[in-house]
Amino acid sequence: MSLSLVWDGRPHFFESRSKRGGAVHHNARLVKRVQSHIHLVCFEVLGAEPIHYAILKVARNADEIDALEKEAFLYENQLKSIRGKYVPEYYGIYHGEVRGSQVACMLLEYCVGERIPSDERNRKIMLAACAVHAAGLEHCDLLSGHNLIMSGKDVKIVDFGNAIPHRCHNGTPTLHPGRGGRLDGCRELMDLEAAYGVFSGNAFPEPTPFTMNPFAEGNPFHVFARRVVDMIKP
Numbered sequence: 001m002s003l004s005l006v007w008d009g010r011p012h013f014f015e016s017r018s019k020r021g022g023a024v025h026h027n028a029r030l031v032k033r034v035q036s037h038i039h040l041v042c043f044e045v046l047g048a049e050p051i052h053y054a055i056l057k058v059a060r061n062a063d064e065i066d067a068l069e070k071e072a073f074l075y076e077n078q079l080k081s082i083r084g085k086y087v088p089e090y091y092g093i094y095h096g097e098v099r100g101s102q103v104a105c106m107l108l109e110y111c112v113g114e115r116i117p118s119d120e121r122n123r124k125i126m127l128a129a130c131a132v133h134a135a136g137l138e139h140c141d142l143l144s145g146h147n148l149i150m151s152g153k154d155v156k157i158v159d160f161g162n163a164i165p166h167r168c169h170n171g172t173p174t175l176h177p178g179r180g181g182r183l184d185g186c187r188e189l190m191d192l193e194a195a196y197g198v199f200s201g202n203a204f205p206e207p208t209p210f211t212m213n214p215f216a217e218g219n220p221f222h223v224f225a226r227r228v229v230d231m232i233k234p
């Protein structure tokens, strides 16, 4: 795969080191800078209107290129099954030269969000976070919220530059222990649950026998409550 990118009015040629994708070639043009390393580009067909927008993430020195290659590896492997649903679609990483310097750039889906109610947004944040953990990664920079973006009516998680391999023991999207779950299983999901989960915005209810009905079916505290009731039995 290769990419011709019009940058500063001049075409630059980038090549993918992956053998997958065969001889596919893309023409793209820089539309605008979004952040220091993030640009909006459009793919073009000769003589036609722009047909497709994408996000171009650029690395300009050895450390940045190394980090971008690691992130691309995650999109190609651990995140592959949830791309386009809980993380952006990924179109490849390309290497080339701009003004005599080595540059790498990664093409990702351009996401345009819609407004949805905040409780629904929070629910989708937890689903996306749990999906990333189930895929085997801890993101390590989700609480600030700036790596959570809207894509249509869905939430997608971006920027896996700090992500680490992770075996999650607590992928249930609420804080209750569940059947066989562990309250101390996963710090990132527990922190997210406090910020975006079903009790966000409210004081987290204390697990006392006065605040829960251990016999209610469907009560997320059902199992937890039963344990507390067991504890206070004479």
Ligand SMILES: [Zn+2]
Pocket (backbone or CB within 6 Å): 133, 138, 166, 167, 168, 169, 170, 171, 185, 186, 187, 188, 189
């Ligand atoms: Zn986890």
